[in-house]
Amino acid sequence: MNNYRLVERARLDRRNTFGVAATAPLLVEVPDSNDLPELFAYPMLRDGPVLVLGGGSNLLFAGDPEGAVVSLSGQQIAITADDGERARVRADAGVEWHALVLWTLGHGLAGLENLALIPGTVGAAPIQNIGAYGVEVREHIEAVEAFERATGAVRRLSAEDCAFAYRDSLFKREPERYVVTAVEFSLSREPALRLDYSGIGDELLAMGIRAPRPSQVAEAVCRIRRRKLPDPALVGNAGSFFKNPIVPQGQAQALKDAHPMLPMFGGNDDASRKLSAAWLIDQCGWKGHRDGDAGVAASHALVLVNHGHATGAQLLELARRIAGSVRERFGVTLEPEPRIIGARW
Numbered sequence: 281m282n283n284y285r286l287v288e289r290a291r292l293d294r295r296n297t298f299g300v301a302a303t304a305p306l307l308v309e310v311p312d313s314n315d316l317p318e319l320f321a322y323p324m325l326r327d328g329p330v331l332v333l334g335g336g337s338n339l340l341f342a343g344d345p346e347g348a349v350v351s352l353s354g355q356q357i358a359i360t361a362d363d364g365e366r367a368r369v370r371a372d373a374g375v376e377w378h379a380l381v382l383w384t385l386g387h388g389l390a391g392l393e394n395l396a397l398i399p400g401t402v403g404a405a406p407i408q409n410i411g412a413y414g415v416e417v418r419e420h421i422e423a424v425e426a427f428e429r430a431t432g433a434v435r436r437l438s439a440e441d442c443a444f445a446y447r448d449s450l451f452k453r454e455p456e457r458y459v460v461t462a463v464e465f466s467l468s469r470e471p472a473l474r475l476d477y478s479g480i481g482d483e484l485l486a487m488g489i490r491a492p493r494p495s496q497v498a499e500a501v502c503r504i505r506r507r508k509l510p511d512p513a514l515v516g517n518a519g520s521f522f523k524n525p526i527v528p529q530g531q532a533q534a535l536k537d538a539h540p541m542l543p544m545f546g547g548n549d550d551a552s553r554k555l556s557a558a559w560l561i562d563q564c565g566w567k568g569h570r571d572g573d574a575g576v577a578a579s580h581a582l583v584l585v586n587h588g589h590a591t592g593a594q595l596l597e598l599a600r601r602i603a604g605s606v607r608e609r610f611g612v613t614l615e616p617e618p619r620i621i622g623a624r625w
């Protein structure tokens with residue numbers, strides 16, 4: 281017996297962290313991913329566009345989704361292998377990401393501590409290879425289980441199969457192909473802490489901690505994030521709206537010569553460099569800017585915010601103007617990080 285739930289003309293306003301209005305023609309809640317083959321036999325899901333929705337913290341509804349919206353709500357977390365040094369943890373797509381981080385730390389498993397407090401679900405974590413404070417989730421992914429729409433089969437993809445890159449993966453490039461049903465992580469009982477990034481070490485010292493445990497690193501990350509990022513429960517946002525642009529080394533050097541303060545990091549390889557999108561946007565004067573209820577956070581130039589009743593289309597329009605001004609002033613193209621639904625970038 282299946283136990284999924286269908287809702288026609290479902291409002292999605294509370295299912296996206298921008299808090300913008302959107303309506304799905306059909307919303308399907310799926311507690312058990314074993315029901316996916318049966319569900320995807322319905323013509324609307326088999327043949328039409330389908331949006332898989334997690335916590336809605338990395339998308340912008342610039343219009344309504346055209347087809348069905350599927351939300352997975354399975355909540356299982358289990359250790360699937362353990363040799364005393366490393367363990368594998370398998371979590372359903374519907375588990376809240378931060379709850380998984382706390383679960384692993386509570387079981388003495390290190391690796392995900394720098395990724396604490398990222399909003400959203402486990403199923404979405406591999407989609408853009410979530411990353412924060414010097415760590416990307418791909419470093420700890422053993423396999424991704426995914427329902428393949430074309431074949432109706434559940435596949436187990438290795439980290440290599442997922443073709444992870446900076447805020448990118450096979451799933452982000454081909455959004456209609458798979459529904460991620462679970463993720464298996466490989467974690468260690470021997471912590472290899474990464475404290476050199478964005479003030480984690482200083483935060484730990486301020487907490488009076490000199491020899492931190494992984495759970496204390498997670499706590500330091502949470503404190504920094506709470507200070508720096510607007511809370512979507514208070515003001516709608518989707519975290520960073522733009523990826524840091526990766527440009528050829530020659531262009532990066534010319535920009536650095538012209539703007540010595542421009543922050544720059546390693547790129548994909550020796551021939552490229554990653555630039556700080558926040559710095560570029562800030563230089564164009566956008567921090568704290570407001571067009572009605574669509575704005576840029578005063579504390580962070582990368583974060584677009586909904587001050588109340590902005591529509592997704594208004595936020596998209598603001599994002600385009602920001603990208604246009606950065607292109608004009610620096611010759612650098614910004615790409616949005618969230619997925620835009622109902623309009624083209």
Ligand SMILES: Cc1cc2nc3c(=O)[nH]c(=O)nc-3n(C[C@H](O)[C@H](O)[C@H](O)COP(=O)(O)OP(=O)(O)OC[C@H]3O[C@@H](n4cnc5c(N)ncnc54)[C@H](O)[C@@H]3O)c2cc1C
Pocket residue numbers: 297331332333334335336337338339352373398399400401402403404405407408409410411412451455458459460461509510511512517518519520619
């Ligand atoms: C305040 C704030 C801070 C943030 N900080 C960070 C950060 O530090 N690092 C970072 O990387 N991100 C960050 N984000 C972005 C976001 O939290 C992550 O990208 C998160 O993984 C999105 O999860 P979600 O469940 O909300 O996905 P959704 O927004 O629901 O979906 C995002 C994309 O993933 C797809 N998707 C979701 N679930 C599945 C599934 N099961 N199968 C197939 N496709 C799926 C959707 O179709 C969509 O394309 C932040 C967001 C906010 C609001």
